[in-house]
Amino acid sequence: MNSNFTAEEKDFQQEVQQFLQEKLPKETARKTKSALHLSKEECVEWQKILHKQGWAATNWPLEHGGTGWTQTQKYIFANECAKAGGPDVIPFGLKMVAPIIYTFGNEEQKQRFLPDILASNVWWCQGYSETGAGSDLAGVRTTAVKDGDEYVVNGTKTWTTLGQHADWIFCLVRTGPPSAKNQEAISFLLINMHDPKIKVSPIITIDGRHEVNEVHFDEVRVPANNLIGTEGQGWTYAKVLLTHERTGIARVAISKDRLVQLKELVATSPNGEDKLMDDVIFAQKIANVEIDLLALEYTELRTLSAISTGQAPGPESSILKIVGTQIIQAIDELYVEAAGYYSMPFVPYQFYDDYDGAQIGPDMATNSSLRYFNNRKTSIYGGSNEIQTNIISKAVLGL
């Protein structure tokens, strides 16, 4: 048992650092570090750079163009990206629908979809949630009725992140009769977003941002060969991916980097006659979060180590979601507290390139509360923390 990197792993670390230094666009890095929104173009540009390097698909098997990295390599890559400001890839294509396609899709679907996902030629979004089906995903009501070679889709999906940019959406739809059991009535369908009968309407969140959407389907006709696997198995497919998703969702590397930045920030932030870091209570709060994150890092490493010895990530991985998001939100709160009065002004426009007024507040202070507000989502999405708690209660504790 040891926590040191091997010589090969150290070489790999250097390779990643060099790559990031040379290839990561500076503006993209700056925005990522500051939690400013990237444009669609900036996201795609970065993903294409990763693809060129062969590093776009860190979790795909080699045969489909994945990296084939060990867990330690993934750990190194995530940490170096966080330090350098390399943004996460938009997950809906590369991390969410692709594994479902290469695991449950047919050959034709693999050929048709995977290359464009790998090369970031298409933008995907996720159609799971509905107004009546939040935590209870099995309650979806969007229907897909077979009509010859096509499905006719009607219904509304919601919380569709970055759906305004999307070329394709993967959906859970109800193919069985309303009376059928949920588990047997839900199918997994890929739908082209350019269909004129699809309407995307923005949802503005409390941070003033347009990030999520409602997607309305009105008699949308979808070729039947866009169905993944078997009719009525969609719920099964979706669930398989959920435990895998929970590891990345801890966002340990990013939280680590944010704490490093926060400590740099408070080391110079004025607090009357002192610096903010001289405030023992505040320093103790930072330390507590830092310590909890250290623990979480090793909880994640223990989980990954189990995976690399062939065990599937168990329901314990729900811990990563729960604690990871608690830490994200605790860090957000520390940034707000550090910003003090300058957490209050709502001036997101001052970070746009075309702003030419005087800067309001030091550095990114005014962004702190917006990030705090936005990240309330992290304990709600991806299976709310309450749902994760129920999973542990049932599947791990046997309650």
Place this chain on the structure above:
Amino acid sequence: MNSNFTAEEKDFQQEVQQFLQEKLPKETARKTKSALHLSKEECVEWQKILHKQGWAATNWPLEHGGTGWTQTQKYIFANECAKAGGPDVIPFGLKMVAPIIYTFGNEEQKQRFLPDILASNVWWCQGYSETGAGSDLAGVRTTAVKDGDEYVVNGTKTWTTLGQHADWIFCLVRTGPPSAKNQEAISFLLINMHDPKIKVSPIITIDGRHEVNEVHFDEVRVPANNLIGTEGQGWTYAKVLLTHERTGIARVAISKDRLVQLKELVATSPNGEDKLMDDVIFAQKIANVEIDLLALEYTELRTLSAISTGQAPGPESSILKIVGTQIIQAIDELYVEAAGYYSMPFVPYQFYDDYDGAQIGPDMATNSSLRYFNNRKTSIYGGSNEIQTNIISKAVLGL
């Protein structure tokens, strides 16, 4: 609206202070302040002193020999007692069974029991809980079967506080058939503890103390005129008293005094080269508890004010139980932390009068953890905090 005392109230405060200074036995005060156990004799002595003053029954109506005090007077009395180290009266007679007797008992019972309770001539204990009926009190199994002019009682009560001293016990017993609904099967019975068929066996708790007991009834014959009110109404009687009980249970005055003492303690406790009070983090923890207690004091005052304008204490009074015990336990923890290494030695014998060894640890330091352990009970007894939370959820929030 104002929080000042009237001139009369200030006079009353002085009267209480003078009484305590003159009449409260010094050794009783010392032990009470230090959370050392009082002997049965010390408890009775103090209650008889209170009785002589006419102050034994602060919550009884005047007609039965109560004080007839206003809520403000009760508040003043509680605070002055806490400051001076006047112990609480043992509640089972004066505060628990007496109100049931004078509210639901018949004339003969009032004559027979109340004078001795008021004068502390008899020691009462409570027979509610059973092994299978803790939070779910309605599940009692101790049976009382009518046989002519008597009930024959069989069963076992548990957690009977100070039952080893008791002359009488008031019990919830099952008089209906096992099939009967709980609400209609439970009766309220007074039983003489000197019956040879009653066996009291001690339960030792984790602080090494004999405070609670099991009480076994084996064919104990009880005169039928010891039944309070009507057969099958016992559960109703018991419940009526529960909300009243919850106000005193907050123990605000005692917690206030303990925080005053704690602050005095840390002002002189060495912490290497400093005093413990110079530890900003520890001072902040004390302040947080102190502030929460200030809030609770006003929550209690608001409740009492509502009572004094004729409203019954509602289910909101469960807040007092929940927060009051959280604060008691938080204070215990601060004392343990202040004691540091000297929270560890288990040397309760050093506080006995006959101990002649050297003192271990400063002052009462070694008592801190025992008190911490013992007071875990406060969130369990009197309707656990979980039960109180359920009460608020249902009765106040309508969930």
Place this chain on the structure above:
Amino acid sequence: MDFSLSSEQKMIQDSVSRFVLNDYDFDTRRKILGSTTGYSQENWNVFAELGWLMLPFSEEDGGLSGSMVDLALVMEEFGKGMVVEPFIATTVMAGGLVALAGNQQQKDDYLPKIMAGELQMAFAYAESQSRYNLNNVKCSANKIDGEFVITGQKSVVLNGNHADTLIVAARTSGDTNDTHGISLFLVDAKHASVTRQGYANVDGHQAADISFDNTPTLGLLGELDIALPAINNIIDRATLAICAEAVGAMQIAHERTLEYAKTRKQFGRTIGSFQALQHRMVNMFIEHQQAKSILLMAALKMDSNNGSDAKALSAAKSRIGKAASLVGRESIQIHGGIGMTDEIDVGHIFKRLTTIQFLFGSTDVHTRRFASL
């Protein structure tokens, strides 16, 4: 001890409550936020007509001699509607300073106009380096030709963008952190040497960053160099006001969450039937009740002590800050995604409960101040 409301108190409470209920619903508020000023002059006129703007001023000054309890009653109702009109900035802070420190001429010049709703004011005290230290003042006033002129910068001045007249805390002697050497000046906000960068805060309240460049004053307010006690006093009163506002806001947040939990279904039952959520909503209730209690404690103690009790006030700000944090976060979490949208009120309450925690001193800062007094 007497915890009942007088008939006058009930009357003003009812009057504000009715206004919020009938004239300040969520859509109306949204329209006000979207307007050019970001608050409603029409509402302000109503406040004046109903006498609310007279509340904190003494009868000698033409006011109602309202107590801190009275102020808390009004602000608690304002909190239920998240009222954004600049009551705290103009009436409590700037008006309060004039009443507290001003000479008769200044009182006559400003107070009647404030009470009539004809004058908007703001108090500029915080600077980018000062954080919550009120004695940390760099912005300086120097005499040129016998008259003071002000140079320096002030941060996040509430109502600073709409104020006609500013009160500026400036250093007239000593070093940046000295408690002595701070003075208050009245300044024409529209003077050419005053640069104002206005914005809305995340909670919808208007504010501005302001800089002064040899700006002439409209006069010294109070005595030279010894303004700090008055500043402390007025910030404490404003702090009590936002504490009361938070208590009102928490009540609505809790009510909305209960309503939602009783109707929203998941897994075939209302989410309010899940015990884990029930216990958390009870916890929210307890936090609100404890906040309400400590607000009362602070208001009563300030009233017993001539309007000023720093220790009691800091206890309240600390405890209410903690409650506001929990109630705000839990309201969103129990609502789920819908709680994060701009279109319903709970997210806006959450934002206001957030800014209140960091306005006039954070929760921890007030805990420490409590411990030190």
Place this chain on the structure above:
Amino acid sequence: MDFSLSSEQKMIQDSVSRFVLNDYDFDTRRKILGSTTGYSQENWNVFAELGWLMLPFSEEDGGLSGSMVDLALVMEEFGKGMVVEPFIATTVMAGGLVALAGNQQQKDDYLPKIMAGELQMAFAYAESQSRYNLNNVKCSANKIDGEFVITGQKSVVLNGNHADTLIVAARTSGDTNDTHGISLFLVDAKHASVTRQGYANVDGHQAADISFDNTPTLGLLGELDIALPAINNIIDRATLAICAEAVGAMQIAHERTLEYAKTRKQFGRTIGSFQALQHRMVNMFIEHQQAKSILLMAALKMDSNNGSDAKALSAAKSRIGKAASLVGRESIQIHGGIGMTDEIDVGHIFKRLTTIQFLFGSTDVHTRRFASL
């Protein structure tokens, strides 16, 4: 990075685990606590025979060169049985100091006897005024006729009442709080000038208050005046040991609580079916898992750094202290009254989890140390 156990590690883990399971049940432990010594010499002999007492010593010293991970594995299993034999006092602390600071003669004199289970030792460092400050040493050693004699007092010395030989931290120069001027001495615990007041701690471990009155020594251990680094190092290792013990104890506390919740019925259903309690038991599980993780982190980092990494160790003590507090308290609360009785194990686990929080520095003290490094 490699998180798998070696076959040697699995072997020792299995061996300790079997001992605790088969030979250290709750009743056996209760009998040991009730015995005159308060621990079992028979068990101690078993520890020696199975080589556990050799674990922390280097192969040159005749030991097994066990790593901090190895130590943690053993202590985690000990924690599951709440083993009270003085492994930490004699083996980790006193033995560790001899190995770390002693000369060859001293090593030859003491280490073989420790490993053979023939010698009980204790390390006397804390004093009534020192709290957790290891450099705060008043107890002094002065030269009389060329030989050091010790005078002063030591507090809550683990195994102090049964030790044959003591190691005493004493001041040989400088003032009470100086980091320089602290030395270690070997002392015959049974010397007439040594007064020992022995007792059991609330967790069942034996300890003593000890005073020295011109007590002669058995020799200086290590160099004069510069013992503090060795003291820090050994207290850190002992701290890791109790952290691991806490992780094992928490596992049992959580398991017992789960078992109880699955069988105990109230209101006609098992209490484990109440969602509010389910969520709290999940929280206990998370705390235990986080504690286990940070223990691993600290042990690995100490191993990577020659047995010493104060920052990592303090992170572990802080996080595990917090987990121990929550898991201990919740175990009692979910058990209800029965959890408070002396007759079942959960209350005893709670007590041990409590003392661990305040041994070798409280949770907050270690958080601050982490932040300062």
